[in-house]
Amino acid sequence: MAAEQVIDRAGLDRLVEVLQAEDYRVIGPQLRDDAIVLDELRSGAELPDGWGVTVAPGRYRVVQRADSAVFAHSAGPGSWKRFLHPPQRTTARIAPDLTAEPVVEPTARMAFLGVRGCDLAAIATLRSVLGAGRHPDPDFVRRDDGLFVVAVDCTEPGELCFCASTGTGPGAGPGYDLALTEQLDEAGHRFLVTTGSDAGAAILEQLPARPATAAEITGARDAIEAAGRCQHRALPDRDLPELLRDSRESPHWEEVANRCLACGNCTMVCPTCFCTATEDVTDLTGADAERRQRWASCFEIDFSYVHGGSVRQSGASRYRQWLTHKLGTWQEMHDSAGCVGCGRCIAWCPAEIDLTAEVARLAELTPLPDNTPGDRDDDR
Ligand code: SF4
Ligand code: SF4
Structure with a gap:
């Protein structure tokens, strides 16, 4: 199968089903409490089609879009960190005789759907801090084990994004199993799919996909480059x-x-x-x-x-x-x-x-x- 394929919106639903059938707990964006949050998806129908966000310093609002784009929203209040490194957990139970029993919470193999370049880099950072070195955090390592990542190239950054200046976006960097570039134009609503691993290729083979045209591949690349150019914020060009x-x-x-x-x-x-x-x-x-x-x-x-x-x-x-x-x-x-x-x-x-x-x-x-x-x- 060629590296670059195209799936339509129904194919995205199918991706969720295939991952679930492979025993992944699929986590993705969804609209809840006036925010785009990350949580377990029961189906692709829970993805936030047609919802975007407007952001400014101290401000975050969801807005209904004029189109049905699924991933045209910048970072929300939650990040993937909470699934790999939870906000709170019990690490041990202590009996009256002061003996301690370690607590190991059961965790299912996870698939993250919709990880942007910045957040992919953040996961790599957490891995280098918590998952590597002489004393890796066993809880982090266990949650990260077998993680399947569906990245999303960012083609519509938010007002506060500056990943182009940190070198972490707007295109997805290394570390994904599949990467999607959403395209929504007169030719229809579709997702260019790039494989990044054998596991990704095996999942893609189960999807109703067709080879991408040269125009779709060029269009995706141009959209990512344009997304980098339109970011207003940047870190200073200093050491x-x-x-x-x-x-x-x-x-x-x-x-x-x-x-x-x-x-x-x-x-x-x-x-x-x-x-x-x-x-x-x-x-x-x-x-x-x-x-x-x-x-x-x-x-x-x-x-x-x-x-x-x-x-x-x-x-x-x-x-x-x-x-x-x-x-x-x-x-x-x-x-x-x-x-x-x-x-x-x-x-x-x-x-x-x-x-x-x-x-x-x-x-x-x-x-x-x-x-x-x-x-x-x-x-x-
Ligand atoms: S979010 Fe951070 S920088 Fe802003 S007021 Fe709170 S501690 Fe200070
Ligand atoms: S912009 Fe940088 S410092 Fe602020 S939340 Fe994102 S990664 Fe953290």
């Missing part, structure tokens, strides 16, 4: 780890802290933030106790608590920690940035704080180092 290092004493941290509520929304919605806290909880009788793990945020005052007090007391130090880790030290630790340009933290920040604007301001306030090419007199 960001160096900029963050040189901005350590910038007065701008205090300026952001005057607006930041330290609510932690940005870390909760971020598809790459992975920090957790562990708590022991007992019932009122004291007979049962559990050890629970939950997502934690570096904006919590207790996050940096070290025998006797928190290291980062001020809001300025906490925002600096978050941004410096995302764009600076993460690069040194994991060989990639911790930001994939999805724009979620901007949409869901109640104070409308926009990390692209904050980094741009830091770049304005922090001169390039003296030895930077182009800054010397003899380079002019």
Whole structure:
């Protein structure tokens, strides 16, 4: 079978059925509570046909579209992280004699349907942090085991997207089993399908597909390139780890802290933030106790608590920690940035704080180092 095939809208429903028949728990976008959320799909009919979103700093609204596009909505409040690294889970039950029984929740093999380039990069980031190294998280590894990914090339980015500048989109990068490019024009509603693995090819063989025409392949490529060009936001064209290092004493941290509520929304919605806290909880009788793990945020005052007090007391130090880790030290630790340009933290920040604007301001306030090419007199 040729690598590039085309399925129609009914073929997309069939994709969900085939994945379910192969014993995958299929997770995909659906309209619920005035948002496009990610959850288990009972069928392809639950996909959000004809729904889009408008986003701005501190704002997210679903809107009915004039067409029936399925994937023409930018990142919603949830990310795939919650299925690989749940917001809360019980890790052990503790008996009155203080013996602990580890809790391993049953998990079905999952298929993610509709993963954009930015979120595909975020999954790769979680894998490098939680799934690799000397001490991989066994719960993450178990959930990720056998994951089937149907990516979606983004042809209609949202107002807050900046994946083109982080190099994580708008086309889907490596790591998918199948990738779809949605096309909706006078020739009909259809999806160009590219295979990325043997598992993907085996699923595609079970779908009612036809070979893509040269015009469809070119049209898909052009639409992805146009999607990259129309993004308004970008990270500054600077060495960001160096900029963050040189901005350590910038007065701008205090300026952001005057607006930041330290609510932690940005870390909760971020598809790459992975920090957790562990708590022991007992019932009122004291007979049962559990050890629970939950997502934690570096904006919590207790996050940096070290025998006797928190290291980062001020809001300025906490925002600096978050941004410096995302764009600076993460690069040194994991060989990639911790930001994939999805724009979620901007949409869901109640104070409308926009990390692209904050980094741009830091770049304005922090001169390039003296030895930077182009800054010397003899380079002019
Ligand atoms: S930057 Fe925004 S979302 Fe993040 S903690 Fe501050 S107010 Fe909350
Ligand atoms: S920092 Fe913001 S834009 Fe970057 S990946 Fe996280 S939520 Fe998305």
